[in-house]
Amino acid sequence: MYTDSHCHITEDRLYERIDEVLKNMHEVSNCMIMCTNETEFKRALALKETRPHFKIAFGWFPQDAKDITEKHIQILQKAIDSNQIDCLGEIGLDYYWDKSFINEQKELFIKQIQMANHANLPISIHMREATKDCLDILREHAKTKVIFHCFSGSKETMNECLKMGAYISFAGPITFKNNRQGVECATLCPLDKILTETDSPYLTPVPYRGKTNEPKYVEFTTKKICELKEIDVETLCAQISNNFQSLFKEA
Template sequence: MNYKLIDTHAHLTFDRLYSRIDQIIADAKAAGFNKILVICTNLEEFYRAKEYQKKESMIDIALGFHPGDLEDIKPSDLKELEQIISNKEIIAIGEIGLDYHYDHTIADAQKELFIKQIDLANRYGYPILIHMRDATKDTLDILKEHCKTKFLMHCYSGSAETAKIVIKMGGYISFAGPLTFKNARGLLDVPAVVPMDRMFVESDSPFLTPHPFRGKENEPKYVTYTFDKVAELLNVDKKVLADQMQKNYKTFFTL
């Protein structure tokens, strides 16, 4: 294998993965990965990732407050997030966004939290990683009105038409395991409308394990299957695609 891969979204600080993180990292390296972006959704996860980063330079860290954790977030958490950003301890804010899948009634509170974190990103010039579930219109409307920085739609599962809008807005798109599922259908049309210099692949570990490993706990090494699917759909050389994604990572995260 004459190229390297990046997993741009892995929750390695979740207890179920952190308990075996050394093996997960070793397996990712053996599978050809040179970078994993660890996504932290609370401060406890962040400090866990920061401690691990002292011995493993392969990982970068992002931190943001997920809409699903709305009730657990205190005003002091946002102040601490700003301090962490100002100290340059992370490379992105995320994952942040809107999720109406379980409860539409707290939409206004989700929007408020989303906008506060976008404002932080704007103030410090940080890219943001977007969680968008059953909330396409509101998410895009907020980004159009408030976002002045780079943004990435993580684990994209929308339509090709929505992807075109995201690209026109200057956004990036990341593909995960669902692209390999047998019921992927319309999602298979999306890579063709995303320029190669605007795309990433990710695991979203421990969730959404790619085919043929569905049912197993996901981890970064399985991103290889999503990457292969993107290359197949685009009919592009894997090294060309992988090298472009390495460039995209440096460009998007200003590294």
């Protein structure tokens, strides 16, 4: 019944106990596995063989931009051409850790957007400490559906994202005490543009904050949105499921 639109279950920390993680997902009806390297991608393909309803996203992460070569681009293009991925991501800009290679990040971001445009694949956006540059690039280059993963911006930024027709995905931080900005955005975001995610194994929601996150905990983010919007769980889950499925339909 729940939707986890962004989880890293093929990352080592979760994949080493993948059977347990999958068993715990019995109430998660929609899931998109995010892959940021070849190993994670191959693991996701194997999982999809027995769980064809799982969606797979693959893309080169902005902080890896200085290490991405033409060979990496060809690997991603082959995955696209083989219809092995449902979404290109997570891609974007991240100036939080290291600002020494911003140009390389921008070049990689634009290249991957163009690849997604050509294949009519949605893109999942990572945007950290780079709001203006990220939005400017998307306005200029993006022609496909856009998801702002783990949205943490202001309501003003959210409104700019919504003007693009983008989806806003909320994760565990909206359950954190004193996260007024996240609560405000989740409250104001139109129902037909909301997605839920875990970003597991990161950003575990309350009441499990501090523990390793996994898809089953998307329940708590969903219920927080229900509380904020004064809506019942079944109605919200149905709407979010429709939003998620609409990403993969022809425009």
